[in-house]
């Protein structure tokens with residue numbers, strides 16, 4: 001099959017624009033006539049620093065990241081961030097508590113400080129998770145693994161209001177947030193379950209403002225497709241492999257004020273009170289201090305992300321707003337067709353939380369779902385519509401409507417959805 005005959009709806013890694021890959025292929029062989037490819041140059045070279053700095057600046061411009069926040073490029077994927085967010089928020093919490101105790105009693109000795117901190121840990125240290133799908137659940141489970149269950153609170157679990165399955169978000173009035181959690185974690189778009197937060201939760205407004213509670217958002221699947229209220233978030237992170245670029249780099253947008261608290265943090269003290277300490281490569285302050293080059297970074301991955309951003313900036317004069325409108329239009333087209341044939345397609349999540357990025361549905365035509373879905377995938381493959389299988393944990397069909405899918409691609413799928421529904 002030829003590349004131009006394919007529209008790829010894979011959930012991640014996603015497709016990349018062909019012109020970006022052509023530029024990348026040439027840069028891999030010989031970057032700017034240096035006789036060396038971009039992946040062969042040292043990550044300590046000025047050339048590499050330029051690639052990193054330009055990518056960061058273009059990301060900040062496209063997403064309108066305010067000067068209060070810094071951009072870090074890290075490794076370890078979403079799973080690495082499940083850990084990093086826990087380690088770093090615990091260290092911020094310990095440092096904030098230490099400063100409070102010392103302010104109240106400047107001559108306190110270390111033994112008493114440790115005693116007071118230990119009491120605080122028992123009575124107050126809680127990390128809150130809003131569990132709305134498989135990815136926030138994984139993040140929550142990782143926090144329990146690192147800290148133990150007493151320090152981790154599930155403030156809401158969507159499965160409780162949907163017969164044990166994800167697909168809804170509970171009304172905010174039912175959430176059970178801790179009194180002063182060290183962190184509140186949400187996953188803005190659940191790739192596996194097709195659930196997206198319709199807007200930033202009212203209950204969390206201004207919670208991030210004083211750095212006492214860190215508000216963390218996983219934006220892996222919606223990044224560059226939607227405006228983000230950065231002022232409401234302490235940390236926003238996302239893997240590159242959906243809308244930004246190749247698998248291998250993970251971007252963290254973090255409040256600079258937290259970096260300052262983290263750099264004053266005392267790992268020795270955290271260890272003495274029985275709390276885990278961030279490994280160096282997951283420590284946000286270390287990444288920031290080294291301009292994301294503490295250890296070898298894939299500059300090629302950063303270069304590709306930079307090319308995607310250049311293309312987005314050239315395509316959308318109104319930046320992320322332009323892409324947001326287009327993403328909404330493509331999603332509306334596809335959901336419109338799915339909803340027109342209720343006897344053939346059943347969208348999985350509730351209408352109020354349908355994702356614009358990952359459209360999850362079952363094919364019920366003829367009554368035998370497995371058979372109907374196999375026929376659906378077969379017919380789609382014949383037309384070059386690929387990557388439509390749902391995540392292995394839930395099955396069904398999933399259309400990932402990432403930025404690389406243009407209007408013509410979405411239209412091609414819409415036509416197939418209609419043809420499949422109306423064929424005998």
Ligand SMILES: O=C(O)C(=O)[C@H](O)COP(=O)(O)O
Pocket residue numbers: 012076077078079080135190191192220221239
């Ligand atoms: O959120 C998603 O969707 C993802 O695919 C995860 O962010 C992937 O996490 P890693 O496999 O990169 O750990």
Ligand SMILES: N[C@@H](CCC(=O)O)C(=O)O
Pocket residue numbers: 011012013191192391
């Ligand atoms: N990003 C993909 C793949 C994740 C995986 O299977 O590990 C997804 O959510 O479907």
